[in-house]
Amino acid sequence: MKKIISENLSPEEAKTLWKYLDDACYLIAEHQTKQLSFAELYQHAYKLILNKFGDFAYSQLQISIHNVVDKLISPLNISNDDQLLYDFVQAFEEVQHFSKLLAGILLYMEKSYILQKSLKTIKTICNESFKIKCFEKDQNLANKLLNCFLSQIRNDRNSQFIEHFKLKKALQILIDLNQEQQIKNKEYNYTIDYRINDDFYKHFLERKLIQDSRSYFKEESQSNLNKMTIEEYILFVEKRYLDEVDRVQHYIPKISHQKVLDCFIKIYITSNAQHISQGLYDFIENEKTAIIIIIFQLFVKSEEFDLFVKTFSQIIIDDLQILNQNANTLQGFIKLYEKIFSLYDKIAQYGNNEHQYKFHKAIKNAFEQVINKDNFIMMELNIYFDFLMKKETLRDEEKKLQIDKGFLIFKLVQSKDEFEQIYRKHLCVRLLDQTYSSLEVEKDLLKKLRLECGSVLTHKMETMFSDLERSSEDSQKFRQKLSQNQRDSIDLDILVLTSEQWPITDSQPIIIHTELLLWQQQFTQYYQSKNSKRKLSFNYGLGSVSLKATFDQNSKKDFVCSVFQATILMHFNKQRVYKVDELIKLTNSDKEIMQYELENLLQFKLLIQNEEENSLQLNQKFQNRSYKIKVQPKKQQSMALCSKQKVKCQELQLDSKEIALDRRFSTTKKQLDHKDLFKYIDKDAKTRHFPVEIPFFKECIENLIQKEYLIRQEGQLDTYIYKA
Incomplete structure (x- = not known):
C-alpha cells in the first residue's frame, strides 16, 4: 500500500486506470462480475483520488454512467404496450443495482472527493440519467410511458386485469427518480441524506391522471345518471367510491390519494x-x-x-x-x-x-x-299536557313517557313566558277542581319546567303546590280543635291561596247563609291566631258545598252545589216560598248572578218557579235516579283557550261533546242503545285530539237527559230516545 501511495501517476497512467474502471461498469451492467476483482477496482479509484485525478475521474464517471443507463433502457424503445410496464420497472431496478455496486467500488472516491466538493453522488447521477433518457431526451418514449400508466389505470377502472404491484412500483419510480441529496458535515465526517421531491411526479403524471380521471368519471356518471333512478345511482356511486378508495390505496402514490377521491366526489x-x-x-x-x-x-x-x-x-x-x-x-x-x-x-x-x-x-x-310561526303549537302543548294530567286510564309511567315526548316540542317553543301563563291557568283549574289524576306526575312536569326554564318561570306554580299542602295541614288542625258534635255536623276544607300566585279573579261578594258564615268566622279566627300578619279574603265563586236533603216519602239526596246555590237552598229551610227579589236582597247579589245560579236548580227541577209571581218554591216531590247529584254551575274561572287557526276551548269541551252526541242522533236514528251510541262517538273521536272516555261519555249523556234532549225508554234504561 505504501508503494501505491508513493507512486506518482502520469495523465496517461490515470487514463489507463480509468479504462479498467470504465470496462468494469459495462461488465457490472451485464451482470458479468465474476471476472472482476472489486478490491483491485477499489485500489484503482483510490489511487486516482490520492494522486489528485479526482476531477478527471468524476467527469469520466458521469460519461460512463450515462452510457450504461442508455444501454439499460434501450429495450424500452422496442417494448410493446403489454410489456412496457414490466420492462420499465426492470430497467430501473437494473440501474439501481448498477448504482449500488458502483458506489461500493468507488466508495473512497465518493467519501473523500464527491461529498467534500458537494457534487452529485453516484446514485443521484444514475437517477437523473435515467429520468433524462426516459422522459426528457426522448419525448416519444415519455409519451409512450405516460399513455401506458394511464391506460393501466383506466383498464383497472373497467374491471380488466392488471398487475397492481408492477403498476405501483412503476408509479413510485417517478417519485424516487427526483430525490434530492443533502450532504452534512460534522467534524469532517461527511454524510448524505436523500429527501423525496415529488415535483417531477406531479408535473409528468399527476396532472394528466386527474385530467384523465375527470373525463372518465364524467362520462360514466352521466351515462348512469340518465338510465338509473336516484336510489340506484346512489348505490352505484357508493360502490364505485369504495372501489376507487381501494384502487388509490393499492398503487397510486399517497400524495395523489385525496386528489383523485376529491375529483370523484366532485364529478359524481x-x-x-x-x-x-x-x-x-x-x-x-x-x-x-x-x-x-x-x-x-x-x-x-x-x-x-x-x-x-x-x-x-x-x-x-x-x-x-x-x-x-x-x-x-x-x-x-x-x-x-x-x-x-x-x-x-x-x-x-x-x-x-x-x-x-x-x-x-x-x-x-x-x-x-x-x-314559533304563531302561538298555535304553544296552545296545543298546553291542551296536550292538561289532557294527560286529567287522564285517569294511563299509569304514571305511561304519562311521564307521553309528557317527555311533548316536552321535546316544548324545548323549541320560544314564547315560554306565555306558555307559563296559560299552563298556570290550566294547573289552577286542575288543582282547585281536583281533576288531576296524579300529583306526582304534576310535580314531575313542574320539575322539568324548572330545569329547562329556571325557577323564575316556575316560582308561582311551586307556590300553588305549597299552598295546597299548607291548606291541607291547616284544615286538619282546625278539625282537630272542633268537638265531636261539630265534626259530625260539618266537614270543612278550606284552601288558603297566596294572592297574585294563582290566576284567579275575585268573585262578586255575597252574603252567605248564617250557618255557613259561622263556620267561616271560626276558621278565620283560628287561622289568624296562627298567622296574625295575613289577611283572609273568601272567594265564594271557587267553592263548593255538599248538601244532604230529605224530600217527601223520605227520599234522601246529596247535592253538590256552589256556595251561592247552597245559600239559596238553605234559606228554604226557613220558609217554603221566596220571591226572587227577596233572595237577591238576602244574598246581596244582582239579578244577573241570581239567574245564573238558579239555572241548574230550575233545570234539575229542584226549585219550581212561578213566573207570574216571580217566586220560587222548593220541590218537595223531587225525584232522580242518582243519589249524588251535581247541580253546581261551571266555574267562571274556567278558561277558553283558542288558537288563531283552530278553536279548541277547554271550558266548552263538555258542550261540544254533547252537541256531537246530539248530532249523532239527528243524522242517524232517533233511537240508539248505549253501546251503539258510544261506538259511533268513539269512531269519530279517533280523528280528534281528545279521545272519548267512558266516564266522560256518561256525564254527557246525563247532561243531555237533564236538558231534555234525550229521554230513557221505559223498560230499557240503556236505550235513549232523541226528543229535540
Whole structure:
C-alpha cells in the first residue's frame, strides 16, 4: 500500500486506470462480475483520488454512467404496450443495482472527493440519467410511458386485469427518480441524506391522471345518471367510491390519494347534487335510512354539504306545514320530531363535529321556524299536557313517557313566558277542581319546567303546590280543635291561596247563609291566631258545598252545589216560598248572578218557579235516579283557550261533546242503545285530539237527559230516545 501511495501517476497512467474502471461498469451492467476483482477496482479509484485525478475521474464517471443507463433502457424503445410496464420497472431496478455496486467500488472516491466538493453522488447521477433518457431526451418514449400508466389505470377502472404491484412500483419510480441529496458535515465526517421531491411526479403524471380521471368519471356518471333512478345511482356511486378508495390505496402514490377521491366526489356528487337531493323527499318519507346514510356520507365529502342540509331542512318545514293543517297537529309534530332525530342519531356519526353541529342546528331551526310561526303549537302543548294530567286510564309511567315526548316540542317553543301563563291557568283549574289524576306526575312536569326554564318561570306554580299542602295541614288542625258534635255536623276544607300566585279573579261578594258564615268566622279566627300578619279574603265563586236533603216519602239526596246555590237552598229551610227579589236582597247579589245560579236548580227541577209571581218554591216531590247529584254551575274561572287557526276551548269541551252526541242522533236514528251510541262517538273521536272516555261519555249523556234532549225508554234504561 505504501508503494501505491508513493507512486506518482502520469495523465496517461490515470487514463489507463480509468479504462479498467470504465470496462468494469459495462461488465457490472451485464451482470458479468465474476471476472472482476472489486478490491483491485477499489485500489484503482483510490489511487486516482490520492494522486489528485479526482476531477478527471468524476467527469469520466458521469460519461460512463450515462452510457450504461442508455444501454439499460434501450429495450424500452422496442417494448410493446403489454410489456412496457414490466420492462420499465426492470430497467430501473437494473440501474439501481448498477448504482449500488458502483458506489461500493468507488466508495473512497465518493467519501473523500464527491461529498467534500458537494457534487452529485453516484446514485443521484444514475437517477437523473435515467429520468433524462426516459422522459426528457426522448419525448416519444415519455409519451409512450405516460399513455401506458394511464391506460393501466383506466383498464383497472373497467374491471380488466392488471398487475397492481408492477403498476405501483412503476408509479413510485417517478417519485424516487427526483430525490434530492443533502450532504452534512460534522467534524469532517461527511454524510448524505436523500429527501423525496415529488415535483417531477406531479408535473409528468399527476396532472394528466386527474385530467384523465375527470373525463372518465364524467362520462360514466352521466351515462348512469340518465338510465338509473336516484336510489340506484346512489348505490352505484357508493360502490364505485369504495372501489376507487381501494384502487388509490393499492398503487397510486399517497400524495395523489385525496386528489383523485376529491375529483370523484366532485364529478359524481357535487356536479349532480341538486338532482340527488331531490330524492331525499322520497327517502325520508319511506324511511330509507340506509340510502340517506350513504347520501350523507357522500355529501360530507363534497362541497355541497350545505345543499344537503338545506334540502333536509326544507323537507322538515314542508312536512310540518302539512301537519299544521291536520287535526292531530301536535301528535304529528311529536312523531316527526322523533323520526327526524332518530334518523339524525343514525347518520350524524358519519360526519365530523362541524358537520354534526351544522346538521343538528339546521334541523332544530326548521322545527322552530314552524313551531314559533304563531302561538298555535304553544296552545296545543298546553291542551296536550292538561289532557294527560286529567287522564285517569294511563299509569304514571305511561304519562311521564307521553309528557317527555311533548316536552321535546316544548324545548323549541320560544314564547315560554306565555306558555307559563296559560299552563298556570290550566294547573289552577286542575288543582282547585281536583281533576288531576296524579300529583306526582304534576310535580314531575313542574320539575322539568324548572330545569329547562329556571325557577323564575316556575316560582308561582311551586307556590300553588305549597299552598295546597299548607291548606291541607291547616284544615286538619282546625278539625282537630272542633268537638265531636261539630265534626259530625260539618266537614270543612278550606284552601288558603297566596294572592297574585294563582290566576284567579275575585268573585262578586255575597252574603252567605248564617250557618255557613259561622263556620267561616271560626276558621278565620283560628287561622289568624296562627298567622296574625295575613289577611283572609273568601272567594265564594271557587267553592263548593255538599248538601244532604230529605224530600217527601223520605227520599234522601246529596247535592253538590256552589256556595251561592247552597245559600239559596238553605234559606228554604226557613220558609217554603221566596220571591226572587227577596233572595237577591238576602244574598246581596244582582239579578244577573241570581239567574245564573238558579239555572241548574230550575233545570234539575229542584226549585219550581212561578213566573207570574216571580217566586220560587222548593220541590218537595223531587225525584232522580242518582243519589249524588251535581247541580253546581261551571266555574267562571274556567278558561277558553283558542288558537288563531283552530278553536279548541277547554271550558266548552263538555258542550261540544254533547252537541256531537246530539248530532249523532239527528243524522242517524232517533233511537240508539248505549253501546251503539258510544261506538259511533268513539269512531269519530279517533280523528280528534281528545279521545272519548267512558266516564266522560256518561256525564254527557246525563247532561243531555237533564236538558231534555234525550229521554230513557221505559223498560230499557240503556236505550235513549232523541226528543229535540
